[in-house]
Amino acid sequence: MRKISAKTAVSVGLVCCHVCNLVVSGCGEHVVAHCPRCDARLHRRKPASIPRTWALLLASYILYIPANLLPIMDTGSLITYRSDTIMSGVIHLWVTGSQGIAAIVFIASIMVPMFKLLALTYLLISVQRRSIRGLKQRTRLYRLVEFVGRWSMLDIYVVTLLAAIVQMGSLAIVKAGPAAIPFGAVVILTMIAAQTFDPRLIWDSLQHKRG
Amino acid sequence: MSVLIACHECDLLQQEVELKPGGVARCRRCRALLYRDTPHSVDRSLAFTISAAMFFAIATIYPIYSIDMKGSKNAINLYGAVGSLWDQGMPVISAVVAATAIVVPIAQLLMLLYLLFPLRLGIIAPGVPMILRVLQAIKPWGMIEVLMLGILVSLVKLTGNFTVVPGIALWSFACLTFMLAALESTFNPHVVWAHIARHHARVAE
Numbered sequence: 001m002r003k004i005s006a007k008t009a010v011s012v013g014l015v016c017c018h019v020c021n022l023v024v025s026g027c028g029e030h031v032v033a034h035c036p037r038c039d040a041r042l043h044r045r046k047p048a049s050i051p052r053t054w055a056l057l058l059a060s061y062i063l064y065i066p067a068n069l070l071p072i073m074d075t076g077s078l079i080t081y082r083s084d085t086i087m088s089g090v091i092h093l094w095v096t097g098s099q100g101i102a103a104i105v106f107i108a109s110i111m112v113p114m115f116k117l118l119a120l121t122y123l124l125i126s127v128q129r130r131s132i133r134g135l136k137q138r139t140r141l142y143r144l145v146e147f148v149g150r151w152s153m154l155d156i157y158v159v160t161l162l163a164a165i166v167q168m169g170s171l172a173i174v175k176a177g178p179a180a181i182p183f184g185a186v187v188i189l190t191m192i193a194a195q196t197f198d199p200r201l202i203w204d205s206l207q208h209k210r211g
Numbered sequence: 212m213s214v215l216i217a218c219h220e221c222d223l224l225q226q227e228v229e230l231k232p233g234g235v236a237r238c239r240r241c242r243a244l245l246y247r248d249t250p251h252s253v254d255r256s257l258a259f260t261i262s263a264a265m266f267f268a269i270a271t272i273y274p275i276y277s278i279d280m281k282g283s284k285n286a287i288n289l290y291g292a293v294g295s296l297w298d299q300g301m302p303v304i305s306a307v308v309a310a311t312a313i314v315v316p317i318a319q320l321l322m323l324l325y326l327l328f329p330l331r332l333g334i335i336a337p338g339v340p341m342i343l344r345v346l347q348a349i350k351p352w353g354m355i356e357v358l359m360l361g362i363l364v365s366l367v368k369l370t371g372n373f374t375v376v377p378g379i380a381l382w383s384f385a386c387l388t389f390m391l392a393a394l395e396s397t398f399n400p401h402v403v404w405a406h407i408a409r410h411h412a413r414v415a416e
Contacts, residue, residue: 009217016217023215038340139241157361164292203221
């Protein structure tokens with residue numbers, strides 16, 4: 001990339017279409033404009049990025065509690081009955097000899113959602129405080145949040161497949177527990193929160209500091 | 212005249228440069244991916260779309276695996292799994308699985324076919340800008356690779372208590388995952404926009 005100057009699009013009154021990359025001039029802060037090439041809605045920054053992301057994030061924090069405390073899967077047979085939360089399911093996998101799978105489920109279902117919640121909280125607070133420290137690192141953190149988000153859906157698929165196959169006959173049964181819905185909601189809401197957060201706000205603090 | 216581009220992650224304004232085949236343009240400030248060069252993008256992504264569509268059909272219709280429960284065999288395919296969850300009184304979860312593992316991938320493949328096939332013949336199909344917009348919007352919600360991992364995890368869980376027989380769909384899902392990854396790395400909206408821009412220029416003349 002050849003250097004023109006360290007100018008952002010917004011500082012010279014331009015806006016770059018988020019769908020087709022066309023750079024368009026003159027888009028007001030509150031004026032609704034559409035891209036002349038692809039007709040996508042143009043905006044300098046994602047609309048109401050901070051309040052929307054906070055709202056989705058707070059809802060996720062609340063749902064995170066039932067998602068982890070309630071059972072996500074009930075397993076029963078003639079002689080045994082288990083009701084597993086996400087964590088007890090991981091422990092059960094570990095002690096029954098599937099350490100590798102236990103690690104995968106632990107990362108996807110426990111570490112990834114918690115990481116997403118904490119990372120987005122940190123990004124929001126640092127943007128609101130107009131911090132100019134670690135701009136590159138924070139952009140990289142955002143990219144990671146976007147990348148790992150989808151993998152938390154793993155447990156939902158596992159429960160679906162197990163509940164579907166182990167149910168005929170009365171010898172054994174697997175059912176999705178009450179945590180499945182709040183857990184799925186946490187995954188989806190944090191994915192939307194990652195989308196409503198605008199990483200350009202991280203770099204806007206730089207412009208603000210310069211005045 | 213050089214073309215301007217602004218980074219989607221830090222808004223830095225930069226000039227587009229020619230890339231060498233297979234090259235990648237990154238933002239000089241935050242290293243975000245700006246655009247990339249994918250040789251023979253239309254040919255390759257069309258080929259991967261067609262093969263992905265065929266694997267998708269096999270992967271969803273045929274049984275993923277079957278288990279042996281005291282002599283009675285029990286097999287499921289993806290549609291059956293979604294339907295079974297619905298019948299068990301979990302319509303929300305069932306709908307989420309249907310959307311992310313069936314509806315979004317089908318929509319993506321159909322839209323890509325509609326877009327790429329005419330483009331291969333040098334025609335811009337009507338509504339292409341809208342399709343590119345929708346493709347970008349639904350991209351995060353197609354989760355076949357996560358489903359693939361889910362199938363493997365459920366397989367390991369089942370082998371503890373049952374005799375599990377892998378089905379055709381298990382292998383098809385594995386192939387589908389690879390096809391979609393190949394599609395992801397060969398399909399390039401930047402190339403399609405360049406086609407559209409050239410087409411507009413020709414019409415204007």
